Amino acid sequence: MKSFNCLEVGILISFLFFLSFVDGNPKFMSPEKRHEFSGFKLYQVSTRSNEGLKVLRDLWEEQDSEDEGFDFWSPPKIDENGTAEVMVPKNQESDFQNLLNSFSMNYSVVIDDIERLVAKQYAGMFREKSMSWTEYHYPETLFSFLTNLVSTRNGLYVNTSTIGLTVERRPIKLIKISSGGPGKQAVFIDGGIHAREWISSAVSTYIVNELVHNSTKYEDLLRRFDFYIIPLLNPDGYAHSCNYNRLWRKSRKANDLFFGLIGCRGVDLNRNFGYSWGGRGSGRQPCSLIYAGPQEFSEPETAAIRDFIASDENADIDWTAYFTLHSFGQKWLSPWGHTSVLPEDYSEMERVGRIGIKALRAVHGTRYSFGSTANTLYIASGSSMDWWKGVVGVPYSYTLELRDYGLFGFLLPAYQIIPTAEETWAGIQASLLAIPEKKN
Secondary structure, eight states, X not given: OOOOOHHHHHXXXXXXXXXXXXXXXXXXXXXXXOOOOTTOEEEEEEOOSHHHHHHHHHHHHHOBTTOSSOEEEEOOOSSSSOOEEEEEOGGGHXXXXXXXXXXXXXXXXXXXXXXXXXXXXXXXXXXXXXXXXXXXXXXXXXXXXXXXXXXXXXXXXXXXXXXXXXXXXXXXXXXXXXXXXXXXXXXXXXXXXXXXXXXXXXXXHHHHHHHHHSGGGGHHHHHHEEEEEESOXXXXXHHHHHHXXXXXXXXXXXXXXHHHHTTOBOOOGGGOSSSSTTOTTOBOSTTBTTBOOSSTTOSHHHHXXXXXXXXXXXXXXXXXXXXXXXXXXXXXXXXXXXXXSOOTTHHHHHHHXXXXXXXXXXXXXXXXXXXXXXXXTOOOSSXXXXXXXIIIOOSEEEEEEESOSSSSGGGOOGGGHHHHXXXXXXXXXXXXXXXXXXXX
């Protein structure tokens, strides 16, 4: 039998790896099965000591996307309570409790059976279903909904375009909604940048549906603003979340040879934008849940937005407001994410944001807090919100962390889609109308 030297083995592995990813899927690996979460629980942990907070933050920074260990659904907060939601597998539950007890941390089990909630959400999804907001949908249904919107309705201009393709050749669809006329201010809204945050895409499509099919209700809004909306910015990750791993976060691009072979895929798209890229609060290793990518705008999803904004045909658009929808935590966040230093116009962004929060609360009584990302949540470099503010120059740039506080977290039940969408849209409307009108 022929023996191989190290160089030949390396060439062989590289060749197999190349063949396996010709269409973006590893052929030499067994077909992927649905990831089960049997025995997994969600803990809510709090501590008032700096020592305890450091322990939680160290655990948070060490987690990775392929590890079967702890998964922080929300990081230890930079506040006096230091709370965090952590998903813990059954085989590490005892060690986790011992660690918390040794630092006198308070904790409770918020979800005692993750798999039950995951299975329930999957069971409520049907590929043949038409678009609705009483259940979550596969990406194909979302694409069909956007593509089939009429081009003109009640004097409204509606245009759906594909501004890019993902590594798995799915479209990145953007819809423009306008009542026409020159000199409009422009609003950009996106959802679904993190795959497991299903509610963000559901709310984004709800907003599209309201503007298109109930446009007469929003004449004041449409008189002033044109809307550009991407309801699903990470369709590959979302498809993977729908089909295989409900709690997948990143995109699905295969990283380099070694990390690809051990299964570390994807980039955190909300760390890949070209403003303070690669700084604090972003990962440099491909297995990290917050991996920033090999360079800024390395991913087709983020590059598509950059190129759309920079194109000659869009050079004269007056970008006024940006909203990126996420979950969860019920927070209305402003720049900056990469530093705790506040922008010079923070007070004006806060004024507008708090008007949005008041209107949001008036719908269903849901309480939101306001603050900059770095001071309220955590340090995050390379985010879309910071890029829109720092590079595009949008005066009002916000991240909205939607329902809930952690009772369901990323697994928000479908019956909460409509109330979440109603209140979020009310908040966005009020904040936009609070922005000073452009003087021609």
